[in-house]
Amino acid sequence: MPPPVFRFAPSPNGYLHLGHAYSALLDFDLARERGGRFLLRIEDIDATRCRPEFESAIYEDLAWLGLTWETPVRRQSEHFSAYCEAVDILSAQGLIYPSFESRAEIARLVAAREKDAPWPRDPDGAPLYPGTAKSLSLAERNRLIASGAPFALRLDMEAAIARAGPLAWREQGAGPAGETGEVVARPEAWGDVILARKETPTSYHLSVVIDDALQGVSDVVRGEDLFWATSVHRLLQQLLAIPQPAYRHHRLIRDEASQKLSKSTQATGLRELRAGGATPTKIRQLVGLP
Known part of the structure; x- marks a missing residue:
């Protein structure tokens, strides 16, 4: 072994x-x-x-x-090429789409929606993506990309979860509320997360799971502030058919x-x-x- x-x-x-x-x-x-x-x-x-x-x-x-x-x-x-390959795999599965709103535009969309009720937020407190880019036609997406418009590549979370099925991980440490042992992954809490941008062909979520797999990392030991991010990482591991390491989240200083x-x-x-x-x-x- x-x-x-x-x-x-x-x-x-x-x-x-x-x-x-x-x-x-x-x-x-x-x-x-x-x-x-x-x-x-x-x-x-x-x-x-x-x-x-x-x-x-x-x-x-x-x-x-x-x-x-x-x-x-x-x-x-x-190692951007390795991350681009992963994006291509997910794109071939129909799980990625480009969104074109700027951060300021997203903030305005959230503010407009919160006039009626609080808009849902991810475990880090950031608002879930409120835009409608997922409904754009392929022709319109291609037109915007060809025009040079900035864009982010987002994971279609609903489709990704449907493809991956229920997920969990074995927690050897503890989460913010003392979660330990078998933990049910809840990637839906993050909404349609960004996996890459036009100017940067990866993101933390994508690169960390690719790197851990390529480096043969068996044990991920990190702060409890990343505990629920593991839900997204488990989802990506399943979709990309790469190994799942053991997780141990520790207290924060x-x-x-x-x-x-x-x-x-x-x-x-x-x-x-x-x-x-x-x-x-x-x-x-x-x-x-x-």
Whole structure:
């Protein structure tokens, strides 16, 4: 039986903080305890926010923590062709359609609909897609694409669920409300999710399942904020006929206001803690690891 494969997959759009340290160390510790492999993957599909200096800092911070990983490191921006192949497979199944509304137009559509009643939102709090692009004729879609209009490729969630059937996953950790064990997947809660855009031929949901499959990842260990995203990932795995890894979602490291640490809120980075005299042992203590 091959050894288990774990991975830590940060995005180089800011400096790592204690939340990243906890996830990386937990992955690394589990791999070592089980005689497995530990991979580092750089999720850099967002060309507007990802920067080389942040990627270099990831390597530096993780090495300082005492982590080692296999090389070469997989960088998503170097593998767009693999994601395009997956889009082609789903398109051939009739499960993808282009939508042409801008973010501002979608916001206006949601606001108009909420005049009567609250519009449904996904587990992250974002409104479900309210547009009507799915009903456009093939000729109209082709006309808009030929005109150079920006577009997003969305998964026809109703058709995808009908094709895949009921899904579940075995949770080895716990979800936000303590969900564990056999968890029923509910991809419908996400609506017609975006799988790719005209300017970026993939998305987080699509690239993460493709990468895990191609890298032979057996165990996905990540924060509980991604717990319900697993529903979409299970759906894509089923539709693309790729293996399902084991899942373990862990607690989040939070600040004094009980908010999860985030790059967007300028959470104190590992670099700052190191500059202030913190040691790798101290970091382990701060995140509650032995």
